[in-house]
Amino acid sequence: MTELPPKAIGALQRQETRLAWGMLAPSIISVALIVILPLLAIFWISIKPVELADLRPPTPLAREALRGKLNVAGDVANIEYRLRNSHSTRPLASVELIDQIPEGLALGELDPRCDLVGASLRCDLGDWDGGHRERLRIPVTATESFVAGETDVRESVALVTGDSDNVLANLQFTVKNFVRIFEARDFWSVLWATVFYTVFGTIGALVVGLFAALLLNKSFAGRGLLRGLFLFPYVAPVIAVAFTWVTLFDPFSGSANAMLQQMGMTENPINFFGERPLALIMVTVFEIWRYFPLSFLFILARMQSVDSDMFEAADMDGASPFQKFRYLLLPQLLGILSVLFLLRFIWTFNKFDDIFLLTGGNAGTRTLTVNVYEQAFAVSDIGAGAAVAVVIFCCLLIFSLFYFWALRHEEEL
Amino acid sequence: MKPLQRGYIAGPVLLLLWSLTLVYSIAIFVTFAGGAPARPFLPAVIVVGALAGIGALQISGLAMLAGVSAIAGALLSLLGIGPLQFGGEFSQLAEAVVGAFVVPAISLTGRLMLQGTAWGELNRHEFEEAVIRFLTGFGLVFFIVIVMIPFFVMIATSLKSQQELLQNPLDYSIDLSKGWDLLRSYRELFADFMFGSYLWTSFVVSVVTVIVTLLFSIPGAYAVARLRFRGRREFSQSILLIYMVPMIVLALPIYMLFSITGLRNSLFGLILIYPVTTIPVALYILQGYFRGLPFEVEEAGLMDGLNRLSVIRRITLPLSLPSIASVSLYVFMIAWNEFLLAFMLLDDPSTFTLTRGVAMLNSSEIPRQHLMAGAVIATIPVLALFLGLERFITKGLTAGSVKG
Structure with missing residues (x-):
């Protein structure tokens, strides 16, 4: 750095700073809302006993019906409230029912929990356990004025209210989520799948991308066309290509099996996405197939900015083609290769869609990210899903610490 | 690397690999395009490739090379040991015609790869350039095949009917006589x-x-x-x-x-x-x-x-x-x-x-x-x-x- 930052901040500078933050504010705020807040929420949820069913908090429900007929004055019937707690396990506290009794009805003996003030009936129903159900009957007798008025007893809606303890907001904590995921029998298999998929997927995509870039690093007719073609796997929607692979490698009706059988390479159909350990290899191959274009694109762009003088000089000195690649081109590509490795490593580690669509995480292909979904939605245990997410986050933290450590050492060299 | 750096070894080895690449891609292509059950015959593919390597180095005339390979391909197919075989309804004669095209394709493209490669000892440049030319050819075929197949299968499957798909999952030929009915799924x-x-x-x-x-x-x-x-x-x-x-x-x-x-x-x-x-x-x-x-x-x-x-x-x-x-x-x-x-x-x-x-x-x-x-x-x-x-x-x- 040649220029020194000014010591005192002038008015113009202050104005510019204000303007800059003002222009950045919408981006920062929106990203914070959608990224930082959910991240904090994940940490909170991971130490709470939350299940999928808890997203619908317990509410008291009431259905009002008239049992009997009130056609003539003096008819006796019951107004019946069918009451229940919507949640099967969580309790409700101090439930209260309020309803208007139509004019002209004489009430019989009231339930001890209820009393009538004017025309409004108020019942104090106490605490309900999860899944609580009951019927509350109010005996009524019709009078002349009720029959003449032809009113429906259900005209006024019965209101029930109750306090529920929201498990997301209370202070009840647990470490069960973490214990459960670490003790799960398949935890180590999940970790192994993640490591295999990430390492081989990243390196594979990088090597294949480098090969493709070397092919197109000379000019020939149709090169532009091929470059576009090579990018297809990356540009097409993941859902389209993933389902195509599933169709292609289907054990019963897939073309790949039919082809292998016809060529005499296999007797029985191979279940590519349903067998251990083949499924894990297949999802890794898919990952390489889908993401080699990205490495290809960046490596090719870097290759084309390499100075050609150097190669001419090397030619004069009699360097062989492999030597030119090894000692001239590769060192130039090292920067972009290491950046791509780092980015692809993290993104492959974070990848969810591909495996989810190909195998759904079956046959030994469940990586950590797929495990988040599996725990939260298939097992309906959101707390455990969040705990897996926290584990993922810690891994990413370690990666980035390692990255910054490597970066510092690089500078020292 | 040293023992490989001789024309009479590098040539056959490279063309053997090239022959594998080419014959298998052609088999996949023919099968998908026509539903014909093309089957590479591995020993023949290897032998033809190696021989093409020798031929490409020894036979100097281009026409001569093409002629010899065409005759060899046709003969092998007639004897039932051609590199690319078709079962069933294909006659021996049709297979010979295919053989007469496939083998010259290997030897002629192979000759391009072995351009400037001598029969005996090769220097580093000649050897590496031949390898690079093979890798380029292989790479182009490889990438085109792996990128195209899924997209081809996607489109071709969408134009088929359930019955056709179950009958022969390899037949992706498009029956134009169906007209607009091809787009029924859409x-x-x-x-x-x-x-x-x-x-x-x-x-x-x-x-x-x-x-x-x-x-x-x-x-x-x-x-x-x-x-x-x-x-x-x-x-x-x-x-x-x-x-x-x-x-x-x-x-x-x-x-x-x-x-x-x-x-x-x-x-x-x-x-x-x-x-x-x-x-x-x-x-x-x-x-x-x-x-x-x-x-x-x-x-x-x-x-x-x-x-x-x-x-x-x-x-x-x-x-x-x-x-x-x-x-x-x-x-x-x-x-x-x-x-x-x-x-x-x-x-x-x-x-x-x-x-x-x-x-x-x-x-x-x-x-x-x-x-x-x-x-x-x-x-x-x-x-x-x-x-x-x-x-x-x-x-x-x-x-x-x-x-x-």
């Missing part, structure tokens, strides 16, 4: 599965995402590129850190929040989230562009009494239209292809985006050709857009990263 998707509405929804969601992303990221990118403020360098370096967070980790709390607030199954909810996933990358690419624009023009504008905002509007934006276009395309592609959030947040078929609609087709009750037709519908717009503007997009994507 018609049914639009008529019975509301794909027209999904297409429209995806389009609207993607366009809104592009607009919101640009509205947010253009001022931010300008501030990072041009204005001086404390934390600017750190900010521009850490924008992309956001992408370290996996989407599924964010999707879980978002799903919970949307369930509680009732935003699930609403496109408004989706549009709230999508731009946030694209703003950081758009901001990063755009600030790279803005930095590359000559500051002097803007300075002149400032001197002439324009304020910052009108400088942006009148000078910076018109100058950076190409970059804004390429960012828009990129964002459009991300939003169009997005699957995870749409899958988690939309349950009601009337609100589906295209990717969510295709996911719905993946059930055992819906025939495969419908699923593939859905995949084609989702792929075509984005591929067409990409092919039309490929140069644009790739330049924009790689611009910021390749500086040093």
Whole structure:
């Protein structure tokens, strides 16, 4: 750095700073809302006993019906409230029912929990356990004025209210989520799948991308066309290509099996996405197939900015083609290769869609990210899903610490 | 490497590998295109390749080489030991004709590869160049095959009927006599599965995402590129850190929040989230562009009494239209292809985006050709857009990263 930052901040500078933050504010705020807040929420949820069913908090429900007929004055019937707690396990506290009794009805003996003030009936129903159900009957007798008025007893809606303890907001904590995921029998298999998929997927995509870039690093007719073609796997929607692979490698009706059988390479159909350990290899191959274009694109762009003088000089000195690649081109590509490795490593580690669509995480292909979904939605245990997410986050933290450590050492060299 | 560096070893070995590449690709191609059961005969493929290597080095005349290989290919096929065999209805004679084309194809292309390669001892240059020429040939065939096959299978399956698919999963020949009936799966998707509405929804969601992303990221990118403020360098370096967070980790709390607030199954909810996933990358690419624009023009504008905002509007934006276009395309592609959030947040078929609609087709009750037709519908717009503007997009994507 040649220029020194000014010591005192002038008015113009202050104005510019204000303007800059003002222009950045919408981006920062929106990203914070959608990224930082959910991240904090994940940490909170991971130490709470939350299940999928808890997203619908317990509410008291009431259905009002008239049992009997009130056609003539003096008819006796019951107004019946069918009451229940919507949640099967969580309790409700101090439930209260309020309803208007139509004019002209004489009430019989009231339930001890209820009393009538004017025309409004108020019942104090106490605490309900999860899944609580009951019927509350109010005996009524019709009078002349009720029959003449032809009113429906259900005209006024019965209101029930109750306090529920929201498990997301209370202070009840647990470490069960973490214990459960670490003790799960398949935890180590999940970790192994993640490591295999990430390492081989990243390196594979990088090597294949480098090969493709070397092919197109000379000019020939149709090169532009091929470059576009090579990018297809990356540009097409993941859902389209993933389902195509599933169709292609289907054990019963897939073309790949039919082809292998016809060529005499296999007797029985191979279940590519349903067998251990083949499924894990297949999802890794898919990952390489889908993401080699990205490495290809960046490596090719870097290759084309390499100075050609150097190669001419090397030619004069009699360097062989492999030597030119090894000692001239590769060192130039090292920067972009290491950046791509780092980015692809993290993104492959974070990848969810591909495996989810190909195998759904079956046959030994469940990586950590797929495990988040599996725990939260298939097992309906959101707390455990969040705990897996926290584990993922810690891994990413370690990666980035390692990255910054490597970066510092690089500078020292 | 040393023992390999002799023409009489390198030639046959390279052409043997090349013959494997070529014969297997031709077999796959012929099988898919015509439904003919082409079967490579491995020993013959190896022997023919090795012999082609010797021939390409020893026979000097081009016509002579072609003639000898054609006769050899035809003879081998007549004897039933040709490199490429067809079972069943193919007559021995037809097979011989195929052989008379396949073997010269190997030896003639092989000769190109062994250009300037001598029979005896090779120096390092000659040897490596031959290897590189083989790798180039192999690479081109390999990449074209692996990229094309899935897309070909996708399209061809969507044009088949359930019965045809079960009968022979290898026959992708297109029966043109069926006319418009070929597109039956597509018609049914639009008529019975509301794909027209999904297409429209995806389009609207993607366009809104592009607009919101640009509205947010253009001022931010300008501030990072041009204005001086404390934390600017750190900010521009850490924008992309956001992408370290996996989407599924964010999707879980978002799903919970949307369930509680009732935003699930609403496109408004989706549009709230999508731009946030694209703003950081758009901001990063755009600030790279803005930095590359000559500051002097803007300075002149400032001197002439324009304020910052009108400088942006009148000078910076018109100058950076190409970059804004390429960012828009990129964002459009991300939003169009997005699957995870749409899958988690939309349950009601009337609100589906295209990717969510295709996911719905993946059930055992819906025939495969419908699923593939859905995949084609989702792929075509984005591929067409990409092919039309490929140069644009790739330049924009790689611009910021390749500086040093």
